[in-house]
């Protein structure tokens with residue numbers, strides 16, 4: 001895939017392209033900075049060193065793993081490190097990690113010295129099919145998700161699905177939620193294919209998974225190309241996220257349960273599908289189909305969540321970036337594979353969706 005100057009490359013081919021880029025486009029490998037967290041330092045650095053030997057001479061900047069690190073203070077630390085290591089306007093940042101690393105690293109690249117180059121090397125499923133694609137970078141403001149950020153285009157996108165071998169099952173399923181979303185909003189056949197494969201021993205069939213990952217990336221890439229700055233159509237990618245992000249922020253505030261992005265989004269998709277069935281024409285059968293698959297795959301009906309304070313969630317939703325003129329706007333399904341955006345939903349219906 002090659003579009004708008006961004007090449008997306010897979011597995012072995014990807015390393016060839018990256019190495020050639022480093023050899024031809026960077027003045028010195030010492031001017032390359034690999035951003036990692038403590039887990040990708042352990043699991044992913046050896047992998048890229050084994051493919052591209054010269055990277056052993058680059059610099060590593062390490063941060064702690066986790067959503068809590070996705071804030072302005074971490075960005076300042078990274079900038080100070082870049083400064084100390086004598087980074088300049090010709091420097092390159094390689095973001096080696098999940099969505100937290102690609103979001104922070106992309107954002108730092110967009111502001112450091114008014115913008116330096118970066119390459120995304122996502123190492124989680126969520127990063128590969130979603131976070132690293134689409135030019136959005138960002139950090140949280142306290143617990144408001146992605147409140148600060150920029151649209152910034154990477155030089156390359158390197159997809160090595162072998163990174164998934166060390167990823168926890170929890171994080172694998174978290175990423176799969178975004179793949180399901182791609183099927184629900186734009187491609188019913190993909191939804192069916194993914195549903196069937198999700199019941200099998202997930203990581204066993206590498207070829208099938210590579211193929212599903214490729215299809216999922218293509219769906220997102222196509223939507224982003226049509227509307228890169230989210231003026232309209234791109235909003236469908238937020239299906240499940242109006243409620244999902246609010247749930248994620250709520251749990252971040254409470255500091256009670258570790259709530260993975262994909263699990264929050266799976267919950268959001270169930271609730272927003274129910275709302276879709278009430279006001280946007282989604283059939284009850286399709287709503288039940290969606291609810292049933294997410295209830296099997298994700299811990300969305302556990303007791304822990306039953307005492308969620310819906311009023312607090314609603315307050316968080318009021319900050320949603322999609323809102324206009326003080327109205328909370330949703331992306332809702334018409335049917336599986338077809339999604340509308342800018343849908344206004346009454347508070348009473350949002351509240352009711354939590355009780356179904």
Ligand SMILES: NC(=O)c1ccc[n+]([C@@H]2O[C@H](COP(=O)([O-])OP(=O)(O)OC[C@H]3O[C@@H](n4cnc5c(N)ncnc54)[C@H](O)[C@@H]3O)[C@@H](O)[C@H]2O)c1
Pocket residue numbers: 037038039040043044065066067070097098099100101103123124125126127130131132133134136137138145146163164165166167168171174261
């Ligand atoms: N910019 C966007 O368009 C966009 C889209 C979707 C999500 N996001 C953001 O992405 C973030 C979530 O991303 P995530 O789920 O990848 O989280 P993450 O980056 O926190 O990674 C999850 C965990 O997996 C570990 N890890 C990463 N790669 C590994 C590997 N190969 N082996 C072992 N462990 C590994 C990490 O250290 C971390 O502990 C959220 O902040 C979300 O807002 C951004």
Ligand SMILES: [Zn+2]
Pocket residue numbers: 130178241261265
């Ligand atoms: Zn998401």
